[in-house]
Amino acid sequence: MSAESDMEYSDNDGDDYDYYGEQDDCDMEAVDRSKSDPEYFIYSCLKVEEVEKLLNESIELLSNSLQVTPSLAKVMLHAYEWNAQEIINKYKENANEVLVYSRVKPRVASLLQASASRAVCAVCANTPPIHKYSALACGHYFCNDCWAMHFEVQIMQGVSNTIQCMAQDCEVRAPEDFVISHVPKSTLRERYQQFMFKDHVKSHPQLRFCPGPNCQWIFRAWVREGARRVECRGCELLTCFSCGAPHHAPTDCSTIRRWLTKCADDSETANYISAHTKDCPKCQICIEKNGGCNHMQCGACRFDFCWVCLGDWKAHGSEYYECSRYKEDPNLANDSQHAQAREALKKYLHYYERWENHARSLKLEEQTLASLKSRINQKVMAGEGTWIDWQYLWDSARLLKRCRYTLQYTYPFAYYMEVGPRKELFEYQQAQLEAEIENLSWKVERAETTHRGDLENQMDIAEKRRTTLLKDFLELNTNFASSSSKV
Ligand SMILES: [Zn+2]
Ligand SMILES: [Zn+2]
Ligand SMILES: [Zn+2]
Ligand SMILES: [Zn+2]
Ligand SMILES: [Zn+2]
Numbered sequence: 001m002s003a004e005s006d007m008e009y010s011d012n013d014g015d016d017y018d019y020y021g022e023q024d025d026c027d028m029e030a031v032d033r034s035k036s037d038p039e040y041f042i043y044s045c046l047k048v049e050e051v052e053k054l055l056n057e058s059i060e061l062l063s064n065s066l067q068v069t070p071s072l073a074k075v076m077l078h079a080y081e082w083n084a085q086e087i088i089n090k091y092k093e094n095a096n097e098v099l100v101y102s103r104v105k106p107r108v109a110s111l112l113q114a115s116a117s118r119a120v121c122a123v124c125a126n127t128p129p130i131h132k133y134s135a136l137a138c139g140h141y142f143c144n145d146c147w148a149m150h151f152e153v154q155i156m157q158g159v160s161n162t163i164q165c166m167a168q169d170c171e172v173r174a175p176e177d178f179v180i181s182h183v184p185k186s187t188l189r190e191r192y193q194q195f196m197f198k199d200h201v202k203s204h205p206q207l208r209f210c211p212g213p214n215c216q217w218i219f220r221a222w223v224r225e226g227a228r229r230v231e232c233r234g235c236e237l238l239t240c241f242s243c244g245a246p247h248h249a250p251t252d253c254s255t256i257r258r259w260l261t262k263c264a265d266d267s268e269t270a271n272y273i274s275a276h277t278k279d280c281p282k283c284q285i286c287i288e289k290n291g292g293c294n295h296m297q298c299g300a301c302r303f304d305f306c307w308v309c310l311g312d313w314k315a316h317g318s319e320y321y322e323c324s325r326y327k328e329d330p331n332l333a334n335d336s337q338h339a340q341a342r343e344a345l346k347k348y349l350h351y352y353e354r355w356e357n358h359a360r361s362l363k364l365e366e367q368t369l370a371s372l373k374s375r376i377n378q379k380v381m382a383g384e385g386t387w388i389d390w391q392y393l394w395d396s397a398r399l400l401k402r403c404r405y406t407l408q409y410t411y412p413f414a415y416y417m418e419v420g421p422r423k424e425l426f427e428y429q430q431a432q433l434e435a436e437i438e439n440l441s442w443k444v445e446r447a448e449t450t451h452r453g454d455l456e457n458q459m460d461i462a463e464k465r466r467t468t469l470l471k472d473f474l475e476l477n478t479n480f481a482s483s484s485s486k487v
């Protein structure tokens with residue numbers, strides 16, 4: 001695992017590929033989809049024991065090739081981001097430099113006289129017998145009781161790999177065996193080793209803890225940037241490998257951070273639009289939204305309208321473009337500061353409302369997914385076909401979830417996009433995707449009365465729209481410098 005060899009890379013192909021909780025998919029399907037899916041990327045989801053094994057392989061490799069203790073190997077690996085091969089090569093050239101860089105040895109050789117410094121402990125001023133002193137490679141001797149106290153304090157603060165020598169301005173780090181031999185309490189030693197492990201994972205460029213609460217799973221992949229979808233085998237959380245935020249394609253890592261911070265800061269302002277009920281635009285009766293679909297039909301007057309903009313749905317089909325898109329005022333630059341601020345708020349609320357609305361739809365559609373599952377089970381129990389016969393219903397609801405998720409994350413992307421032809425293209429594709437998702441949602445909510453061919457056709461169209469948008473806009477994100485110059 002030290003070298004990022006192609007062998008390892010292809011080993012992971014296919015079988016570790018999870019897609020939105022769809023681990024029940026057969027491998028063939030996953031491999032097939034990888035070709036057409038712009039978000040496809042290779043990663044694995046590992047248990048603690050598997051990662052420990054992985055780390056130990058590096059430790060063993062280094063300690064064998066350099067003839068150093070595993071403890072020292074750990075200090076070096078931590079300093080060199082677990083690139084064992086780099087350490088071995090550099091060590092051959094200049095061993096001293098590697099040891100200094102890793103803080104195994106001091107930058108300037110210590111001038112302390114070993115015997116003189118062992119007469120009295122510089123920390124506690126006691127004078128224990130000479131064999132009760134110890135020092136790191138820097139030669140700063142202190143009494144063992146002081147070392148024990150020092151380590152206890154550090155471990156209690158969560159420090160592990162980076163515990164330093166007690167001498168002032170000395171940056172030499174204490175290797176594991178030195179710490180362990182000075183810590184008498186086994187509970188403290190265990191705690192120390194847990195912190196060590198966490199720190200190792202954090203310092204390893206290929207590893208990331210799943211950000212799920214109390215989740216122990218660890219992702220492994222070979223990238224450092226760009227929106228990279230990983231799904232946890234344990235808690236099923238969908239996150240970005242690069243930044244740990246909820247997965248956010250087509251939006252890139254820095255933009256989603258800006259957007260989430262903005263939403264948190266402006267939550268008061270945005271609260272008023274988080275309504276679960278609205279009045280029918282035709283008969284004014286109060287309507288509660290209990291499904292994910294934004295194509296609403298008034299139960300009283302049967303009027304079809306859009307939940308987001310309250311426009312007539314019939315006109316909406318052709319003009320959906322106008323619903324998702326925000327029309328900026330071209331005369332804005334001449335307006336007063338006050339008018340500009342109001343305009344900025346209006347723009348933000350436009351995007352925020354749609355972002356929020358799709359998040360809510362997603363939750364409601366998850367309920368649809370759950371109820372579909374139990375209805376299929378009922379059918380199968382009642383002898384109305386097998387699971388395979390009804391699989392398409394389940395697939396349609398899962399596909400809807402995947403499409404809706406991407407759609408939600410197109411809104412922060414559009415919000416920060418500069419006005420121009422590229423934004424126009426993006427908004428055009430976003431509107432197309434949105435229209436097909438609402439059509440799909442409408443059909444999924446009526447899945448059992450919708451013709452199977454019709455539903456499958458709609459699934460196809462929606463997924464095509466999603467992949468087209470990602471193909472055109474996700475790639476550019478990982479390569480932001482080149483993409484912005486094209487605009
Ligand atoms: Zn002491
Ligand atoms: Zn020292
Ligand atoms: Zn997890
Ligand atoms: Zn990210
Ligand atoms: Zn009505």
Ligand SMILES: [Zn+2]
Binds near residue numbers: 308323
């Ligand atoms: Zn609308």
